Amino acid sequence: MEHIVIIGNGISGVTLARHIRKLSDKKITIISAESEYFFSRTALMYVFMGHMTFEHTQPYEHWFWKKNRIDLLKAYVDAIDTDSKTLQLSEGKSLAYDKLIIATGSKPNKFGWPGQDLDGVMGMYHKQDLENLEKYAPNNTICKRAVIVGGGLIGIELAEMLVSRDIPVTFLVRESSFWNGVLPEGESAMINRHILSHHIDLRLSTNLKAIKADENGKVKSVIIEETGEEISCNVVGLTAGVSPNIDFLKSSKIETGKGVKVNRFLETNIADVYAIGDCAEQHEAIGNRRPIEAVWYTGRMMGETLAQTICGNRIQYKPGHWFNSAKFLDIEYQTYGWVHGKKGKPDYEAHFHWKHQDDTKCVTIAYHKDTNVFLGINTFGIRMRHEFFDTVLTEKWNVNKVMTHLSAANFDPEFYKLHEKDIIEKYNRDTGNNLRLSKIKWRSIFA
Amino acid sequence: MKLIKYTGLVIFLIGLAIFTGSIFTGSFSLSPTEIDQYIDEKGYKSEIIADALKKNIATDEALNIFEFSSRVRQAFKHSNDHYDNLIATYDAEKNWDKKGEQYQYKIYGKPHTLSYDLAKRAGSGFVKDNPALMWWLTFGLSIIGALLYILPNVILLGAPGIKNNGIYHKSATNRGWIAWLVLLYLVGFYILLYFKADYVVNWTFILDPISKALNGGEASQWFVYGFLYCVIMTVMAVRMYIKYRHNKYQILRTTSVLFFQIVFAFLIPEIMTSLNMPGYDFKNAFPLDYDFFFEWNIKSLTESGAIGLFILVWGTILTLIIVPLMVYFFGKRWYCSWVCGCGGLAETLGDPYRQHSDKSLNAWKLERWVIHSVLVISVLMTIVTLYCYFSGAESFLGINSQWIKDTYSFLIGAWFAGVIGTGFYPIFGNRVWCRFGCPLAAYLGLVQRFKSRFRITTNGGQCISCGNCSTYCEMGIDVRAYAQKGENIVRSSCVGCGICSAVCPRGVLKLENDNTAGRINPTEVLLGNDVDLMDLVNQK
Numbered sequence: 001m002e003h004i005v006i007i008g009n010g011i012s013g014v015t016l017a018r019h020i021r022k023l024s025d026k027k028i029t030i031i032s033a034e035s036e037y038f039f040s041r042t043a044l045m046y047v048f049m050g051h052m053t054f055e056h057t058q059p060y061e062h063w064f065w066k067k068n069r070i071d072l073l074k075a076y077v078d079a080i081d082t083d084s085k086t087l088q089l090s091e092g093k094s095l096a097y098d099k100l101i102i103a104t105g106s107k108p109n110k111f112g113w114p115g116q117d118l119d120g121v122m123g124m125y126h127k128q129d130l131e132n133l134e135k136y137a138p139n140n141t142i143c144k145r146a147v148i149v150g151g152g153l154i155g156i157e158l159a160e161m162l163v164s165r166d167i168p169v170t171f172l173v174r175e176s177s178f179w180n181g182v183l184p185e186g187e188s189a190m191i192n193r194h195i196l197s198h199h200i201d202l203r204l205s206t207n208l209k210a211i212k213a214d215e216n217g218k219v220k221s222v223i224i225e226e227t228g229e230e231i232s233c234n235v236v237g238l239t240a241g242v243s244p245n246i247d248f249l250k251s252s253k254i255e256t257g258k259g260v261k262v263n264r265f266l267e268t269n270i271a272d273v274y275a276i277g278d279c280a281e282q283h284e285a286i287g288n289r290r291p292i293e294a295v296w297y298t299g300r301m302m303g304e305t306l307a308q309t310i311c312g313n314r315i316q317y318k319p320g321h322w323f324n325s326a327k328f329l330d331i332e333y334q335t336y337g338w339v340h341g342k343k344g345k346p347d348y349e350a351h352f353h354w355k356h357q358d359d360t361k362c363v364t365i366a367y368h369k370d371t372n373v374f375l376g377i378n379t380f381g382i383r384m385r386h387e388f389f390d391t392v393l394t395e396k397w398n399v400n401k402v403m404t405h406l407s408a409a410n411f412d413p414e415f416y417k418l419h420e421k422d423i424i425e426k427y428n429r430d431t432g433n434n435l436r437l438s439k440i441k442w443r444s445i446f447a
Numbered sequence: 448m449k450l451i452k453y454t455g456l457v458i459f460l461i462g463l464a465i466f467t468g469s470i471f472t473g474s475f476s477l478s479p480t481e482i483d484q485y486i487d488e489k490g491y492k493s494e495i496i497a498d499a500l501k502k503n504i505a506t507d508e509a510l511n512i513f514e515f516s517s518r519v520r521q522a523f524k525h526s527n528d529h530y531d532n533l534i535a536t537y538d539a540e541k542n543w544d545k546k547g548e549q550y551q552y553k554i555y556g557k558p559h560t561l562s563y564d565l566a567k568r569a570g571s572g573f574v575k576d577n578p579a580l581m582w583w584l585t586f587g588l589s590i591i592g593a594l595l596y597i598l599p600n601v602i603l604l605g606a607p608g609i610k611n612n613g614i615y616h617k618s619a620t621n622r623g624w625i626a627w628l629v630l631l632y633l634v635g636f637y638i639l640l641y642f643k644a645d646y647v648v649n650w651t652f653i654l655d656p657i658s659k660a661l662n663g664g665e666a667s668q669w670f671v672y673g674f675l676y677c678v679i680m681t682v683m684a685v686r687m688y689i690k691y692r693h694n695k696y697q698i699l700r701t702t703s704v705l706f707f708q709i710v711f712a713f714l715i716p717e718i719m720t721s722l723n724m725p726g727y728d729f730k731n732a733f734p735l736d737y738d739f740f741f742e743w744n745i746k747s748l749t750e751s752g753a754i755g756l757f758i759l760v761w762g763t764i765l766t767l768i769i770v771p772l773m774v775y776f777f778g779k780r781w782y783c784s785w786v787c788g789c790g791g792l793a794e795t796l797g798d799p800y801r802q803h804s805d806k807s808l809n810a811w812k813l814e815r816w817v818i819h820s821v822l823v824i825s826v827l828m829t830i831v832t833l834y835c836y837f838s839g840a841e842s843f844l845g846i847n848s849q850w851i852k853d854t855y856s857f858l859i860g861a862w863f864a865g866v867i868g869t870g871f872y873p874i875f876g877n878r879v880w881c882r883f884g885c886p887l888a889a890y891l892g893l894v895q896r897f898k899s900r901f902r903i904t905t906n907g908g909q910c911i912s913c914g915n916c917s918t919y920c921e922m923g924i925d926v927r928a929y930a931q932k933g934e935n936i937v938r939s940s941c942v943g944c945g946i947c948s949a950v951c952p953r954g955v956l957k958l959e960n961d962n963t964a965g966r967i968n969p970t971e972v973l974l975g976n977d978v979d980l981m982d983l984v985n986q987k
Contacts, residue, residue, distance in 0.1 A: 040913050043915070049612050050612055059931060301972075304984075313983075330608035360606075385906060390974055416695055
């Protein structure tokens, strides 16, 4: 029986294993050094905040793995010998494979800051980071202030976690406005204000110079690059992005760049070795996507796709329309299609922007300024329907048509106040149109 | 703010302590004349009960309720034992006539109920004499204290939004010692209420004036329970309003259950009673209202003229037509989390404990066996009862009508729905009864699963498997298992409380009523992946 070995028990590896099992009877082993069972990394924050226990982050009960004959092995892979198809595990053991899948995910970026390895400095990615945070920042007596370096999605989650325990937070963001490499100006500015309203000390256009230690090798303070200011703190969170977790491959023959280089079939340069998820790097980017996509659902999709290939139906990884979501403190964010921030915005991309007066809801719609084709939407504080926009993008709707049918896209809970009327009025004012909302339900539109 | 909160907590605990402590106060005795009067009123034929009671409770001693109760029960037992002995003696002598005569002297009724009746008349003391003051010291202080504890959350919780911070860090909401204490208190409360009402007769004195104003009569233990129920729901609804103030679905739903509890379950029946009609809760549908078809109820209704007949017809239509029809259009939520009294308490008092429902597959299996068994048994009981009612027989299908009614009332009506159903909130979650025991929920669930427009829609591929939805599902549904597969949630047990949708950080879940086509949509590959792959896998 063919032995499939998957390194990494995150969403990519586990999805792959599940789908291989659905399609075949192959022997499957998942190796992880991080945790015994699959857990949802995205939920670690809720464990710290007391919304859940760690057990709640595990989507499958323990019996699931045995029942589906997926062997779980808690071990660390030291090296891979692709010639003999053998893995060298720590503690001297080894494991033979027939097909190998690397799904080791990411690790937090460190940019060589002085003091970046001190006690009390941590990322927020692994289960061990959570344990570390619990140790160094259990409350605001032990951690009088925390400094977070890096204004991305993990950074703001870490800020929310610390604030939930009343720990004062200083948030260093390199950009001139929060996440404005991705978000258009109006949205980014709204999130800035929202962060400040949570009493987080947000420092824009600010870089970290160094982290200083006390006599015990623990974090004592950070020094700001621009001003030289010293901020005392007990914890430093490094959340300046992530990069593929592939150091253990250096000695192997597997080709790596930033990540494990793969083709559209998720195959590496070595036969029978594949890579999926955060650690995989496409030779060439797919559409507007980045060559490395550290996103929950792309990991899952690669797993879904590769299972086909491994089970004899070799197919390319072809992700559909881009979408994503996040939550910035109290504000939910969803995006469908492409809406660019200032950086990287194509010339043809025009934006319509609407913001609610309460400053917690806004919508930006991108469209082609010549053809008026709908390109994408960012929505804050209003939930929208994935299926609606996926269809709209596939059928290349005119933006006016999208605006007319905006009610059908709403996914907020029942009885919520609806804002589509407000939005379309603003759109009419901005563009000189005279559109009116259609009342047709979304299923009827596509019927 | 925190100071106000903790002051509130202390005031609440003082109110609760006085309420609980009031049980032990007062003295209970009756004069020989009052005892004769009582026996006369009740029509007891026993020749020795009067003396037994006089000897035991016509006394100058200041008897507390426990001593009083024990002496009353002794007296009744003494009388009944006496006649039982005679029966046995005549039986041995084969003196059938004499034996037959003795039965009329026996006094039937549960000992604590007999004792309650007397205690209600025999009580005196501070509580009885100062009901208004006592009301303020118990209900008043508790309400004020609880509100002081709850209201600062408007500011302490920060901006509107989901604030479940620290739920798993606190003893009260993480099955710590506070939770166990609350469990003990609630279980104790229900055991007293259902089985030893005489012990808490002092509580009824506190509410006598309110009861008289509403229905003209003195308060019973059930009036106390009904009043307390409304008070607790109202106070805890305030907590819900604050916690979910950004969520209109929760606000409307909370208002709805509160309205139906206060108006339908409490006020209307009380007012009907004052008008000499049978007090009836128009929303309480059979088989949750398990004694609707019991002889005594049918008898009382048929003897109450037009209104009684109307109730009989309404109750039948409610169960057979209105309930399933509404479930078809809106799901069982219209009843379970918008109207029902049990649901109402679960959604207000029980909300802090919703995370404790067991999500394991085994719990789901157990749930299906138990709840459907209760449904079958309740229907069986009703068939036996109705058959016996119309035919005059004592049993049907080999089941004794009185036995099955008594057993059901005791095991399901009192223990399951009350003691376990509510008492176990702090440890096993707030919907133990609704999930495992309620026969109406089982019935609604079958309709919801197989013939309804209701479902929880999942939003394409947006789920990140975080598990907030499953954690906070009070019915123990593993919502995430569906959401992460992009599959709509169609489950018989779902009461549509909407909290999964509220706690989802990515806007994945939406409660909807829509066409039945495509309502159940198992998927292998989620939206967002290659369309060819989706077609290949999902349409296989």
